Amino acid sequence: MNILVVNAGSSSLKYQLLDMDTGELLAKGLCERGGYENAVQKHRVAKHDKVIARQMRDHRDAIGYVLNTLINDPDAPISDLSEIHAVGHRIVSGGEFFSRSCLVDDDVIEKIAICSELAPLHNPGALQVIDACRLFMPHTPQVTVFDTAYFQSIPPKAFLYGLPLRYYEKYKIRKYGAHGTSHRYVAARAAQMLGKPLEELKLITCHLGNGSSVTAVDKGVAVDTSMGMTPLDGLIMGTRCGSVDPAVITYIMRKESLTPDEMENIMNRESGLYGISGLSNDLREIRREAEMGNERANLAYEMFGYAVKKYIGQYFATMAGCDAIILTAGIGENCTRMPRMIFDGLEPMGIIYDPEKNCQRGMERVVSSDESRIKILVIPTNEEWMIAQDTKEIVEAL
Ligand code: ADP
Numbered sequence: 035m036n037i038l039v040v041n042a043g044s045s046s047l048k049y050q051l052l053d054m055d056t057g058e059l060l061a062k063g064l065c066e067r068g069g070y071e072n073a074v075q076k077h078r079v080a081k082h083d084k085v086i087a088r089q090m091r092d093h094r095d096a097i098g099y100v101l102n103t104l105i106n107d108p109d110a111p112i113s114d115l116s117e118i119h120a121v122g123h124r125i126v127s128g129g130e131f132f133s134r135s136c137l138v139d140d141d142v143i144e145k146i147a148i149c150s151e152l153a154p155l156h157n158p159g160a161l162q163v164i165d166a167c168r169l170f171m172p173h174t175p176q177v178t179v180f181d182t183a184y185f186q187s188i189p190p191k192a193f194l195y196g197l198p199l200r201y202y203e204k205y206k207i208r209k210y211g212a213h214g215t216s217h218r219y220v221a222a223r224a225a226q227m228l229g230k231p232l233e234e235l236k237l238i239t240c241h242l243g244n245g246s247s248v249t250a251v252d253k254g255v256a257v258d259t260s261m262g263m264t265p266l267d268g269l270i271m272g273t274r275c276g277s278v279d280p281a282v283i284t285y286i287m288r289k290e291s292l293t294p295d296e297m298e299n300i301m302n303r304e305s306g307l308y309g310i311s312g313l314s315n316d317l318r319e320i321r322r323e324a325e326m327g328n329e330r331a332n333l334a335y336e337m338f339g340y341a342v343k344k345y346i347g348q349y350f351a352t353m354a355g356c357d358a359i360i361l362t363a364g365i366g367e368n369c370t371r372m373p374r375m376i377f378d379g380l381e382p383m384g385i386i387y388d389p390e391k392n393c394q395r396g397m398e399r400v401v402s403s404d405e406s407r408i409k410i411l412v413i414p415t416n417e418e419w420m421i422a423q424d425t426k427e428i429v430e431a432l
Pocket residue numbers: 242243244245272315316317318319363364365368369370
């Protein structure tokens with residue numbers, strides 16, 4: 035079964051065509067700068083990389099080019115759209131409507147549109163893609179996989195804010211979480227690595243990339259996560275501030291006469307590692323500068339590690355223990371130094387990091403010492419695979 039996985043970002047569209055019978059990646063690519071001049075499609079098939087200049091106004095144009103390339107490129111892996119047996123779409127917000135992946139129908143589309151308020155940069159683009167796929171492939175089943183679905187198991191005591199309950203009742207203001215597909219994937223892989231059923235494990239999964247979040251997974255279900263109603267909450271991130279005393283926001287707005295949009299822009303794009311270091315949102319650059327004695331870079335680096343450590347402590351307490359901590363995404367998978375910062379001093383809790391075990395990139399590995407009661411695992415995330423897997427299961431059950 036060939037499955038096309040589509041991930042419509044705020045200004046990009048990523049895709050993978052997977053043969054689920056063999057596990058082979060038939061093609062993958064990325065359309066960037068949609069809506070701007072000089073947009074490009076980067077397409078990889080059979081290890082050949084191509085960069086094709088495109089005029090793309092929106093995601094509808096982008097998916098049109100993608101489908102066209104998949105069948106008409108000289109190295110095209112398929113010759114007709116009927117060879118795409120299902121499409122899996124990543125959807126950023128499913129609000130409270132969806133606690134699992136589902137087959138697309140008119141009702142699903144309507145609910146995703148309602149959730150656009152919670153993900154204004156993502157859901158409308160994904161809907162354009164779904165619409166175009168339905169047009170080009172009217173008989174091909176489509177499945178939506180929601181970033182938020184994994185967190186619908188979080189209980190009210192953890193998903194509500196200490197604001198008047200009427201705001202939840204009126205506007206559904208609550209924690210929804212983010213990166214759910216990644217947390218779900220690494221939790222499942224961790225159980226495999228540990229050789230135990232997921233239902234018997236307490237895990238803390240740390241998705242540490244440009245956007246970062248930590249999730250507590252108790253007996254196979256998410257019970258808390260660091261992201262909130264929007265992906266601005268929790269850890270300090272590349273350019274996002276993470277948790278801040280809410281009164282600070284209104285204080286700054288008054289002092290600097292900022293509008294809500296201006297303040298949101300500062301919190302989303304001018305803060306985080308970038309805002310503290312004054313240099314970059316990229317942890318590699320921050321680490322380089324920190325090693326050369328740049329104090330602000332060092333501070334940003336320390337703040338990141340400290341924030342992750344605090345969430346590990348929180349979830350260790352709320353779950354009354356933990357069997358394993360999992361690191362994933364750009365920083366979690368590749369940065370061998372950050373774990374030193376995160377796990378430093380946690381030996382009394384039974385958490386001992388062993389940097390010597392963290393040398394081989396790109397593969398699943400145990401990076402805690404043999405004496406560590408709590409295992410530390412590095413697991414490369416694979417959201418596309420998880421989306422394809424959900425799509426396959428749903429389509430096969432039809
Ligand atoms: P996104 O949220 O954009 O998908 P990624 O998961 O790709 O982000 O992670 C990007 C982050 O990973 C950047 O901060 C980058 O510096 C960091 N990163 C990637 N490789 C390394 C590395 N070898 N050492 C330290 N940080 C790394």
